[in-house]
Amino acid sequence: MxxxxxxxxxxxxxxxxxxxxxxxxxxxxxxxxxxxxxxxxxxxxxxxxxxxxxxxxxxxxxxxxxQTITDDQPKFKSYIGTPGLYQIPKFSEKLNPIKFDVQNEKTYLGYVKELQTVYDEYLERNGNGNYSSCVGNEIRDFDGVREEICEFDIEEQFGDVCKPPHFGYKFGKPCIFVGLNRVWGWKPENYPSDGIPDAIKKTHEENFITVACQVYKDAQTLLNSTMIAPVPGFSFKYYPFLGAINDNYKDMYVSPLVAIQFDLSVKNREVRLVCQSYAANIEPGNGLFDTSYRSELRIDMTITDKS
The missing domain is CATH 1.20.5 (Single alpha-helices involved in coiled-coils or other helix-helix interfaces)
Structure with a gap:
């Protein structure tokens, strides 16, 4: 058509x-x-x-x-007022809680490898960096400009506590390393003589952030002893962290670590341990990350012995 x-x-x-x-x-x-x-x-x-x-x-x-920012410091730092504790080995689905068999190296090999990696990194950095021995434990702060970088000799600081290659796991006395998160410009403060908490009166020293561990809810019969190195914790000489001022300082700065070795009195049972850091100005921040604890770390640990 x-x-x-x-x-x-x-x-x-x-x-x-x-x-x-x-x-x-x-x-x-x-x-x-x-x-x-x-x-x-x-x-x-x-x-x-x-x-x-x-x-x-x-x-x-x-x-x-x-115009509102400067090159020498972060603009916003108030939301994290105080540093928190972190743990090595780090928490993960495979490595938390810490659970291993003394007679089976494969069960604790992951923990040992992570500790050895960090240990070797600190050895290498200390050997390659231009660090100062920093005699004394006072805060190093020179009018907001810090050129002196204090060394952290991990072998000297840890001594016989948490030594490689097994870091105590082979003998049923496991180790962890703990550190404090970097908070720009934060300075630890000493307690007044009459304000030292009861939990650290026996170990506290001036110009140190004291680290103390105990079994959760005061079940101390489950823990024979805790060894901490260096005693009693983090020296003030590594603070404040002012990495933004000097790129060389930021790259070379090594966060101090504390080694903690646990000797549990029980086997085949989960034990919850609590480690806290103490300084006069480590308190809840009443902000976004506020908790009811001081800088605190909880570790669940189970040691078995199938021999």
């Missing part, structure tokens, strides 16, 4: 292609993509002015923002 609907597929495709070519360039109306030269000039001018204004506005906002 000659109806348009009866056109073949190729005829329809050819017609659509011709329409598309006309849309791209209409030689009769002298238009490109449906617009003539005047229309393209108008829309081009509009977007040129629009994006120029947008770029100027963005640049002004960036300049204003840069």
């Amino acid at each position: 000659g109806n348009e609907d009866e056109r073949t597929f190729l005829q329809k495709a050819s017609g659509q292609w011709n329409d598309f070519r006309t849309f791209l360039w209409n030689k009769n109306e002298k238009t490109v993509l449906g617009r003539n030269g005047k229309s393209w000039a108008q829309i081009g001018l509009f977007y040129l002015v629009f994006y120029t204004c947008l770029a100027v506005f963005w640049a002004i906002m960036l300049i204003v923002f840069l």
